[in-house]
Amino acid sequence: AQSVTQLDSQVPVFEEAPVELRCNYSSSVSVYLFWYVQYPNQGLQLLLKYLSGSTLVESINGFEAEFNKSQTSFHLRKPSVHISDTAEYFCAVSLVGDDKIIFGKGTRLHILP
Amino acid sequence: EAGVAQSPRYKIIEKRQSVAFWCNPISGHATLYWYQQILGQGPKLLIQFQNNGVVDDSQLPKDRFSAERLKGVDSTLKIQPAKLEDSAVYLCASSSDILSGNTIYFGEGSWLTVV
Numbered sequence: 001a002q003s004v005t006q007l008d009s010q011v012p013v014f015e016e017a018p019v020e021l022r023c024n025y026s027s028s029v030s031v032y033l034f035w036y037v038q039y040p041n042q043g044l045q046l047l048l049k050y051l052s053g054s055t056l057v058e059s060i061n062g063f064e065a066e067f068n069k070s071q072t073s074f075h076l077r078k079p080s081v082h083i084s085d086t087a088e089y090f091c092a093v094s095l096v097g098d099d100k101i102i103f104g105k106g107t108r109l110h111i112l113p
Numbered sequence: 114e115a116g117v118a119q120s121p122r123y124k125i126i127e128k129r130q131s132v133a134f135w136c137n138p139i140s141g142h143a144t145l146y147w148y149q150q151i152l153g154q155g156p157k158l159l160i161q162f163q164n165n166g167v168v169d170d171s172q173l174p175k176d177r178f179s180a181e182r183l184k185g186v187d188s189t190l191k192i193q194p195a196k197l198e199d200s201a202v203y204l205c206a207s208s209s210d211i212l213s214g215n216t217i218y219f220g221e222g223s224w225l226t227v228v
Contacts, residue, residue: 009153036219043117043204043219044156090155099144099208100169101217103155 002027002093004104012110013081021076021107023065023091030096033074035065036103038088047089050074061085086111115139117220119205125226131193134223137186138207144168146217147180147190148204156204162188195227 005024013019025031032051036044048059055067065076074091091104118137126132138145143164148156159178160170165185173180177196182188192199202222 004155006155041221043221044206045219046216049216092155099163100158100161103148103157105153105155 002031002095002102004091004093004102006091006104006107008107009105010108010110012112014112015083016080018079019077019081019085019109021089021091021109023074023076023104025072025074025091025093027072027093027095032094032096033065033067034092034094034101035059035063035074035076036090036092038090038106040087044090047076081109081111083111083113085109117205117207117218119203119220119223121223122221123224123226125228126195128197128227129194131191132195132225133192134190134203134205134225136188136190136205136220138188138205139209139218142207142209142218143185144208145182145188146204146206146208147188148206148219150202150204150222152201159190159203192225195225197227200225200227 003026007022034049035047037047038044048057050057050067058064063078088106088108090106092101094101120135145162147159150156159173160180161168162182165182180190204222206217206219208217
């Protein structure tokens with residue numbers, strides 16, 4: 001069965017600094033990969049997803065993630081964070097041909113002024 | 114396009130009482146999910162419906178949790194009797210075709226506190 005590991009439960013970073021949120025998955029077959037964001041007291045929203053094709057995917061608010069098959073990783077990055085990026089970020093995986101999504105435990109991003 | 118609607122947003126009950134949560138998915142979405150999100154953890158799938166049939170309920174504590182989607186549209190999740198460890202956010206989600214990589218859309222969640 002597939003699984004997702006988010007190595008950091010919390011990441012503090014200064015405003016306008018770069019950030020990387022790490023995500024590793026395990027699966028013996030092809031996968032789809034997702035990053036979801038959860039702002040305080042809200043539901044989850046899709047940030048970006050990798051289905052196929054280019055291994056670098058981008059979101060409309062400046063985040064990007066790169067699928068690395070050899071390292072089974074899908075790390076999320078942003079070159080310059082803003083206070084509004086304060087949220088919890090969840091990495092998720094589903095097997096190609098399956099309709100279940102498995103979530104990691106989440107990484108809480110703290111933006112320091 | 115209206116999103117996934119859930120109610121109530123917040124509920125506080127005593128242990129051993131019962132509670133029900135309602136979800137109306139995005140129009141036309143055949144697949145509906147209920148997830149449980151305990152504080153500090155990622156969402157855990159409780160049950161998945163395809164139209165009005167159950168696809169996966171392997172992680173649903175069936176001695177106290179039940180869910181139905183009678184007409185293949187909206188759904189109800191019930192807990193009876195509730196335990197302290199059921200305190201969590203219950204997220205409903207829907208999708209049209211996850212097999213082709215379509216997105217799962219989440220509601221804002223129903224926050225349950227059991228005291």
